[in-house]
Amino acid sequence: EVQLQQSGPELQRPGASVKLSCKASGYTFTEYYMYWVKQRPKQGLELIGRIDPEDCSTDYVEKFKNKATLTADTSSNTAYMQLSSLTSEDTATYFCARGYNSGYPMDAWGQGASVTVSS
Amino acid sequence: DIQMTQSPSSLSVSLGDNVTFTCEASENIYGFLAWYQQKLGKAPKLLIYGATNLEDGVPTRFSGSGSWTNYSLTISSLEPEDIATYYCQNNHVYPPTFGAGTKLELK
Numbered sequence: 001e002v003q004l005q006q007s008g009p010e011l012q013r014p015g016a017s018v019k020l021s022c023k024a025s026g027y028t029f030t031e032y033y034m035y036w037v038k039q040r041p042k043q044g045l046e047l048i049g050r051i052d053p054e055d056c057s058t059d060y061v062e063k064f065k066n067k068a069t070l071t072a073d074t075s076s077n078t079a080y081m082q083l084s085s086l087t088s089e090d091t092a093t094y095f096c097a098r099g100y101n102s103g104y105p106m107d108a109w110g111q112g113a114s115v116t117v118s119s
Numbered sequence: 120d121i122q123m124t125q126s127p128s129s130l131s132v133s134l135g136d137n138v139t140f141t142c143e144a145s146e147n148i149y150g151f152l153a154w155y156q157q158k159l160g161k162a163p164k165l166l167i168y169g170a171t172n173l174e175d176g177v178p179t180r181f182s183g184s185g186s187w188t189n190y191s192l193t194i195s196s197l198e199p200e201d202i203a204t205y206y207c208q209n210n211h212v213y214p215p216t217f218g219a220g221t222k223l224e225l226k
Contacts, residue, residue, distance in 0.1 A: 035215075037163075045155075045163065045206055045217040061214050095162055105153035105210055107174065109162035 002026040004096050004110035011116045012086050019082040020113045022096035029077040030054040032098040035106055036070065036081045040092045050099070051079060086117045121145050121209045125218035131226050132197055139193045140221040142185075142207035151211035152190045154183055157220075158203045167192065168210070197223075 007021040022034065036048040049060035053072040060068065067090070069082040083090055093114050097106035122145035132138055142152065150170040155163040165174045167183040170190055180195040194201055202225060207218040 044219045045157075047214050047216065050213075059213060097163075099215070102213055103151055103210055105165050105168040105208065106155075106163075106215075107165050107168075109164070112162050 002108045006110035006113045009114040017084045022079040024077045034079040035097045037095045038092045091117045123218035129222040133226050136197045137195050142190045144188045147187050148209050148211035153208045154192045155206045156203045
């Protein structure tokens with residue numbers, strides 16, 4: 001069974017950084033992109049970017065290029081996303097999701113990780 | 120980036136209804152269109168890919184259609200568990216952009 005298990009909720013101060021994790025199981029980690037998606041409270045889904053765990057190449061949506069850093073550890077089948085210089089605009093639930101390749105949908109999702117930024 | 124426009128943004132429905140909502144891409148996406156269902160507090164779930172292909176395990180009351188820039192999702196005989204928000208997504212080119220969603224609400 002394919003599973004993406006995300007880390008727990010985070011409460012952070014403005015200006016801090018946070019690193020979220022997404023542990024994959026049930027498939028070959030290096031055969032699928034890992035996408036990260038942001039969802040602000042009562043809002044829609046917004047793509048942040050993706051990482052190819054095979055070579056750790058990354059693609060970011062422009063608005064997140066200075067906000068998010070995607071990494072992957074093939075020894076533990078875990079993808080990570082670090083968010084820097086947190087503001088209230090970063091308060092959201094963040095999902096990881098796998099996708100086979102460009103042209104393919106995101107067919108498995110993590111349960112989501114809540115990040116709250118508050119002083 | 121390809122813009123995805125969903126309509127309506129919300130829909131008031133009754134159990135047993137046949138429901139259709141639409142998604143329009145800002146350019147031809149050649150059928151590379153996915154639909155996701157998101158229930159409150161949960162992760163999105165893939166329903167349909169390639170505009171018309173039902174993901175394994177998804178009930179057959181869900182169906183997708185469309186081509187070029189215009190796509191639709193139909194739910195036949197709405198069940199209580201179908202109350203959710205539905206998102207379309209462009210899979211043709213990176214980035215895979217989402218529509219803003221259609222939220223189903225019970226009358």
